[in-house]
Every structure is written in C-alpha cells, then in structure tokens.
Amino acid sequence: EAGVVQSPRYKIIEKKQPVAFWCNPISGHNTLYWYRQNLGQGPELLIRYENEEAVDDSQLPKDRFSAERLKGVDSTLKIQPAELGDSAVYLCASSFLRSSYEQYFGPGTRLTVT
Amino acid sequence: AQKITQTQPGMFVQEKEAVTLDCTYDTSDQSYGLFWYKQPSSGEMIFLIYQGSYDEQNATEGRYSLNFQKARKSANLVISASQLGDSAMYFCAMRVPPFAFGNEKLTFGTGTRLTIIP
Numbered sequence: 001e002a003g004v005v006q007s008p009r010y011k012i013i014e015k016k017q018p019v020a021f022w023c024n025p026i027s028g029h030n031t032l033y034w035y036r037q038n039l040g041q042g043p044e045l046l047i048r049y050e051n052e053e054a055v056d057d058s059q060l061p062k063d064r065f066s067a068e069r070l071k072g073v074d075s076t077l078k079i080q081p082a083e084l085g086d087s088a089v090y091l092c093a094s095s096f097l098r099s100s101y102e103q104y105f106g107p108g109t110r111l112t113v114t
Numbered sequence: 115a116q117k118i119t120q121t122q123p124g125m126f127v128q129e130k131e132a133v134t135l136d137c138t139y140d141t142s143d144q145s146y147g148l149f150w151y152k153q154p155s156s157g158e159m160i161f162l163i164y165q166g167s168y169d170e171q172n173a174t175e176g177r178y179s180l181n182f183q184k185a186r187k188s189a190n191l192v193i194s195a196s197q198l199g200d201s202a203m204y205f206c207a208m209r210v211p212p213f214a215f216g217n218e219k220l221t222f223g224t225g226t227r228l229t230i231i232p
Contacts, residue, residue, distance in 0.1 A: 003158075042118070042205050042222025043159065056219065089157065103220065105151075105159035 002026065004106035006092050012112045018080035021109045025073070025094030032069060033103060034077050035091040043091050049075065082113045116141045116208050118223035126229050127196050134181070135191040135226050137206030146210045148189040149220065150180065153203040162204075165189060193228075201230045 005024040013019050025032050030051050035043035046065065048056040051072040060067065064083070069075040079086055089110050093103040117140040127133040139148065146167045151159040165173045165180045173180045181190040193200055206223045 041224055042207070043220075044222070045219040048219070059219075091157075091159065093159070102161050102164070103159075104161070108157040110157070 004092055004094055004104055006090075006106035006109055008109055009107060010110050010112075012114065013082055015084055015113050016081040018078065019082050019111060020076055020078045021090050021092075021111075023075045023077070023092030023106060025075075025092070026096075026104055029094035029096050029104070030072070031095045032075050033093040033095075034067060034075070035093065037089040037091055037108070039088070046077070046090075079111075082111075084113050087111055087113045116143075116146075116210055116221045118206050118208055118221055120206055120223035120226050122226045123224075124227040124229070126231055128231050129198060130195055132192060132194045133196050133200075133228065135193075135204050135206075135228065137189045137191065137223060139187050139189060139206075139208050141208065141210055143210045146208055148180070148182070149207040149209070150178070150189075150191045151205045151207060151222075152200075153205060153225070155202070159205070163191070196230050198230050198232060201228060203227050 007022050032049040034046040036046055037043040045059055047054055047060045047067050049069045052069050065079055067077045089108040091105055091108045093105045095103045119138045122136055148165045150162040152162055153159050163173050163175045163178045163180050165182045172182050177194045179192045203225045205225045207220045209220050
C-alpha cells in the first residue's frame, strides 16, 4: 500500500513569493491533516479535512495561507505571500474515518524562505 | 488547553540496552489518548504506540512499551534491546478526546533525539 505522498520535498523561495504544497493521502482515507513543524519543535496542526470539508482551520493563518481538497482526495496548501517565519517543514497526514486514532504521515516539504 | 513536556532534548544509548524516553502531559479532561511517534531523518512521522486514558494495561507493541502512570500524568516510552535503526527523533503527543469526534487535534511535545551507539 502506498503511503502519503507529498511534493515537492524541498522548496527554496524568496520572501513575498507564493508557494504551494501538494499531498495525496493513502487511498480510502477520508481525513486529511496539514501540520507545520518548526525547527526543534513538534508538528502543529494547521487544518483538518473530513472528505472535502475543512472541519478545523482555527490554526491556519488565513491572511496568507489557504488550502483546498476539492474532490475529497488530494489537497493543496498555499502560502501567498511567504514570509521568513514560514520556513518550516509542512507535513501532511491522513487517517481512515473519524474513529481512527492512527495518523499516517508523509515525508513533508521543507520550505526555506530567504 | 493541553500540553506535552519532553525534558530530554537528546539521549545517547549503547546498542542492545533498554532506553526510557520521558513524557509528561497536562490536561483537565478525563478522556484522552497518548501517542508516541518516531521521526527518522527522512522526515515522516511513524506511529509507534497508543495508550487510552481508560486503558488499565500499559500498551505494548513489539519492542515498544508505554509506561503509563495516570496519577503522575506521565507516559514514558520504553524501547527494549535498542538497535542502530532506533536512532531518530521521538515525539510524544496527546489527543483530547482520544477519537476523532470533534475539534480534536494532536498536541505534540518538542521531541527527544535518540542516538544509539554501536
């Protein structure tokens, strides 16, 4: 079974530029999560989807961050414009239905904003 | 609000020895779940073990066991017979409630970097 796929693995951009990250969850997994992991920290949830509905986006900085999961499968997280403080690893995870306590993580996208 | 504290930023352990990674948590909820994840240098978080707050037995998964002391609010991970491949970052996390029924989220600690010495 294929795991959670993320691309790109690495991205370097200048501040004020836009950037997008893509995630394809494990087949059949209804719940999708985006996390941000700052250096030396644990991941922090940005947004959670149940199918195509964003059910928890309270931690998403909505002035510059946006996300979508149009068909309830893959998802895109966008930052526009990027700031220096956005440098981090962006992790995507998925789980099967609400009752699953186990989240499967992708390898992440390491973003560097210069 | 929930909080996870991991006080060991790094540990060095001889191969084949057992190792205990500390985790304490803070929540006012009675129903919660505790998790341990491993993050190797490749970046993905790998689920290791889960303990529910109402589980009477300590969770075990192969070489991993969770030493759950509810009164002390601690959930230490024990790795028996450590191997070189165990070298990684280890994160303790908590979810309130334990299952995804509402606006729950995983709250992570800052992690412990474990290095196994041959």
